[in-house]
Amino acid sequence: MRPEAVAALAEEAARVGNPSSVHQAGRAARKVVEEAREVVADRLGAHPTEVVFTSGGTEADNLAVRGLGRPADGAVTPRRVVVSAVEHHAVLDPAAWLAAHEGAELVLLPVDDAGTVPLSALEEALDGARGPGAVVSVMWANNEVGTVQPVAGLAAVARERGAFVHADAVQAVGRLPVDFAAAGLDAMTVSAHKLGGPVGVGALVVRRGVPVEPLTHGGGQERGLRSGTVPAALIRSFAVALDLATAERQAEAARVAGLRDALVAGVLREVPDAVVRGPWPGTAAGALARLPGNAHLTFPGCDSEVLLFGLDQAGVAASAGSACQAGVQQASHVLAAMGVPAADARGAVRFSLGWTSTAADVAAVTDVIGEVVARARAAAHLG
Numbered sequence: 306m307r308p309e310a311v312a313a314l315a316e317e318a319a320r321v322g323n324p325s326s327v328h329q330a331g332r333a334a335r336k337v338v339e340e341a342r343e344v345v346a347d348r349l350g351a352h353p354t355e356v357v358f359t360s361g362g363t364e365a366d367n368l369a370v371r372g373l374g375r376p377a378d379g380a381v382t383p384r385r386v387v388v389s390a391v392e393h394h395a396v397l398d399p400a401a402w403l404a405a406h407e408g409a410e411l412v413l414l415p416v417d418d419a420g421t422v423p424l425s426a427l428e429e430a431l432d433g434a435r436g437p438g439a440v441v442s443v444m445w446a447n448n449e450v451g452t453v454q455p456v457a458g459l460a461a462v463a464r465e466r467g468a469f470v471h472a473d474a475v476q477a478v479g480r481l482p483v484d485f486a487a488a489g490l491d492a493m494t495v496s497a498h499k500l501g502g503p504v505g506v507g508a509l510v511v512r513r514g515v516p517v518e519p520l521t522h523g524g525g526q527e528r529g530l531r532s533g534t535v536p537a538a539l540i541r542s543f544a545v546a547l548d549l550a551t552a553e554r555q556a557e558a559a560r561v562a563g564l565r566d567a568l569v570a571g572v573l574r575e576v577p578d579a580v581v582r583g584p585w586p587g588t589a590a591g592a593l594a595r596l597p598g599n600a601h602l603t604f605p606g607c608d609s610e611v612l613l614f615g616l617d618q619a620g621v622a623a624s625a626g627s628a629c630q631a632g633v634q635q636a637s638h639v640l641a642a643m644g645v646p647a648a649d650a651r652g653a654v655r656f657s658l659g660w661t662s663t664a665a666d667v668a669a670v671t672d673v674i675g676e677v678v679a680r681a682r683a684a685a686h687l688g
């Protein structure tokens with residue numbers, strides 16, 4: 306967490322007051338929440354009434370996929386759900402749930418070998434009568450291989466065909482220019498802990514006038530879309546982190562992309578047969594084709610678990626697929642969708658860099674990677 310976000314969290318958590326209470330302390334907490342809402346909306350290109358605070362990205366994704374375009378009266382109509390094959394499980398699993406429990410027709414959009422969804426795939430999925438009322442969800446940027454999707458183009462295709470369109474922007478906000486209104490989206494997910502804010506808070510931005518059915522029912526907070534006591538301290542801390550992340554975004558993206566490029570070059574120098582997956586180079590036609598802090602490398606002849614263990618012993622924290630699935634050894638659905646055979650995906654490692662990363666961190670990886678890979682190869686050979 307950014308120190309400023311920690312300070313805001315600590316200060317606010319020490320105060321009494323439920324933002325929904327009418328007493329003085331409650332009104333003060335409400336003011337904190339509404340000021341934060343204005344900051345969050347402004348930095349995301351949205352109107353304050355469009356921001357619905359949630360417990361994080363997973364809840365916001367579920368709310369969008371399951372509730373978007375559905376009137377709050379709870380009427381269930383089986384429908385078409387169109388998501389990319391490389392979505393986070395927070396989108397894939399509620400989409401699969403709708404198919405299993407409500408008879409929704411689920412369409413998985415294919416990606417190319419860099420992980421990009423072609424506009425033509427969405428056009429085909431929403432062809433003719435299949436467009437109106439469908440829910441489309443394509444992430445702004447991928448958490449495993451860093452691919453930046455053509456969100457505005459996809460949103461235009463969806464809306465022209467009468468579909469509702471959501472983007473999971475958890476990885477994009479604070480790293481790429483993100484403007485909700487300009488992108489033409491109906492809904493967008495954000496999570497605070499990806500920007501130096503606290504874990505346990507995020508938001509679904511919902512365009513005004515777009516119907517959404519809530520997942521939780523209770524006190525009616527957040528315009529009835531997210532019942533539950535509103536966590537003023539988490540929300541204030543989220544706004545502080547988002548404000549800093551967006552203010553520093555441009556300079557930080559350039560700095561971090563430079564470090565990432567040095568990391569990839571250093572790893573390839575030590576392990577020349579390592580393979581970079583996802584868009585490479587990371588910048589195309591002056592724009593970021595890939596998240597600036599994402600380096601995804603596959604080491605032939607290695608198991609990623611053995612690599613991660615060796616790196617961890619050397620003081621390097623890296624992940625295989627998404628950290629959220631760590632501990633469960635599974636081939637990455639993202640690499641599979643990109644056409645990478647399971648055997649080639651086995652030695653995948655994702656290095657993530659962020660606002661705290663330095664050139665010394667890069668050197669720490671390049672110093673040890675050769676030996677870590679050699680040991681992992683020997684282990685695979687023995688095994």
Ligand SMILES: Cc1ncc(COP(=O)(O)O)c(C=O)c1O
Pocket residue numbers: 360361362363364366393395444446447448473475476496497498505506507629
């Ligand atoms: C793309 C993406 N979507 C959703 C999530 C889930 O967000 P949260 O951890 O806030 O629930 C993550 C990772 O945490 C992510 O990388």
